[in-house]
Amino acid sequence: MAAPEGQWVLMATGRSPTNIAVIKYWGKRDEALILPVNDSISVTLDPGHLSATTTVAVSPSFPSDRMWLNGKEISLSGGRFQSCLREIRKRACEFEDEKKGIKIKKEDWEKLHVHIASYNNFPTAAGLASSAAGFACLVFTLGKLMNVKEDYGELSSIARQGSGSACRSLYGGFVKWCMGKRDDGSDSLAVQLADETHWNDLVIIIAVVSSKQKETSSTSGMRDTVETSPLLQYRAQTVVPSRVLKMEEAIKNQDFESFAKLTCADSNQFHAVCLDTSPPIFYMNDTSHRIISLVEKWNQSEGTPQVAYTFDAGPNAVLIARNRKTAAVLLQKLLYYFPPQDKDLSSYLVGDKSILGDAGLHSIEDVEALPAPPEMKIQDQKFKGDVSYFICSRLGTGPKVVADENQALIDSVTGLPKGV
Numbered sequence: 001m002a003a004p005e006g007q008w009v010l011m012a013t014g015r016s017p018t019n020i021a022v023i024k025y026w027g028k029r030d031e032a033l034i035l036p037v038n039d040s041i042s043v044t045l046d047p048g049h050l051s052a053t054t055t056v057a058v059s060p061s062f063p064s065d066r067m068w069l070n071g072k073e074i075s076l077s078g079g080r081f082q083s084c085l086r087e088i089r090k091r092a093c094e095f096e097d098e099k100k101g102i103k104i105k106k107e108d109w110e111k112l113h114v115h116i117a118s119y120n121n122f123p124t125a126a127g128l129a130s131s132a133a134g135f136a137c138l139v140f141t142l143g144k145l146m147n148v149k150e151d152y153g154e155l156s157s158i159a160r161q162g163s164g165s166a167c168r169s170l171y172g173g174f175v176k177w178c179m180g181k182r183d184d185g186s187d188s189l190a191v192q193l194a195d196e197t198h199w200n201d202l203v204i205i206i207a208v209v210s211s212k213q214k215e216t217s218s219t220s221g222m223r224d225t226v227e228t229s230p231l232l233q234y235r236a237q238t239v240v241p242s243r244v245l246k247m248e249e250a251i252k253n254q255d256f257e258s259f260a261k262l263t264c265a266d267s268n269q270f271h272a273v274c275l276d277t278s279p280p281i282f283y284m285n286d287t288s289h290r291i292i293s294l295v296e297k298w299n300q301s302e303g304t305p306q307v308a309y310t311f312d313a314g315p316n317a318v319l320i321a322r323n324r325k326t327a328a329v330l331l332q333k334l335l336y337y338f339p340p341q342d343k344d345l346s347s348y349l350v351g352d353k354s355i356l357g358d359a360g361l362h363s364i365e366d367v368e369a370l371p372a373p374p375e376m377k378i379q380d381q382k383f384k385g386d387v388s389y390f391i392c393s394r395l396g397t398g399p400k401v402v403a404d405e406n407q408a409l410i411d412s413v414t415g416l417p418k419g420v
């Protein structure tokens, strides 16, 4: 039997990962379309540890578009949300569910309003790329709901208009955002370089140095850099093009030495262009610098890189270890300098907790008994409390549909977020 006019709610739920750039995007050549001044390359993180989950619903009974983020209603009036909604609606296709008596013609989608509920399983706006996971998830899930037929490349160029780095979250593994040349941005999209199984030795440890909202957003920071930094031009035109080629080679050949050197150099140059901005932008803090120094000294003492570090627009360190054994040793060194403030080790390391066992760290006493890293000059000083917590993760897949209706964030009867 067909549902009575206006009574039905049609929903889709998706989950999308975050990504961390190893060759950074910093600077736009077009602010409205979000077109970058250089290519960038990222690794997609395991959505089990860091992801956005979004449910989108349509119903003839909804009087307006509405969105709830982490349980709080937010405005959809911003240009970025509007661009994503407009571009997806344009590509919506006819949909029919005979059993539920729902038929939506292509032209009907323009008139139907959406309700969107999204939840991040990690801190929002804390330099952990919530906007990347969030906009990728929004575009992916709207695309599923509206029966959009376009490929992921095209979806990535829509997600890009929500937040530049979001276009790279449409794929798992290693992803390149090709800056493109056209003025309309149609060739500025993401491509997958290799999937998450290609180089699955890599282990990612994130030191969450501060989960407070940052002072300078990426958007305004990079605008100031474009306007004032002479170094950015050199970076975008000369350094990045050759670095991108070398990075693609390193990924293809699983050449950790090159991968690590390029990753660290690019993170450092990104922060250098931030410093070259007027007024200068400081995203890293003393803790970030201590972590860089720990990794650099260790890499130097081993004669070849064991770990790569990279920092986005915030003080959190993203550390990529060449394998699990190295990650376990890295964790010992990190916990020696940054022990937890309270006795609870299991909430101090989230994500893949089994790395604690590999590092022989079963209790706080094991942490207290850790030897000082021999390669470090400062051995007797510890920085308890300077790291909020660690996340252990790995490379992960791109967006996926969440088929289980129980996991939907919107109630299929009321059309409102569950619990509202």
Ligand SMILES: Nc1ncnc2c1ncn2[C@@H]1O[C@H](COP(=O)(O)OP(=O)(O)OP(=O)(O)O)[C@@H](O)[C@H]1O
Pocket (backbone or CB within 6 Å): 052, 053, 054, 069, 118, 119, 120, 123, 124, 125, 126, 127, 128, 129, 130, 131, 132, 133, 134, 135, 138, 217, 218, 312, 313, 314
């Ligand atoms: N799950 C989500 N769905 C839709 N939009 C989201 C979601 N999560 C975050 N956003 C959007 O992204 C904004 C936060 O982006 P912002 O760039 O400030 O922080 P971040 O992405 O966590 O950090 P960074 O980009 O520096 O790594 C939010 O205000 C919201 O507009």
Ligand SMILES: C[C@@](O)(CCOP(=O)(O)OP(=O)(O)O)CC(=O)O
Pocket (backbone or CB within 6 Å): 020, 021, 023, 024, 025, 026, 034, 040, 131, 162, 163, 164, 165, 166, 218, 219, 220, 311, 312, 313
């Ligand atoms: C430092 C970065 O994380 C910058 C990310 O910037 P955003 O994608 O958040 O900026 P907008 O396009 O203005 O939304 C580097 C990167 O992810 O490549």
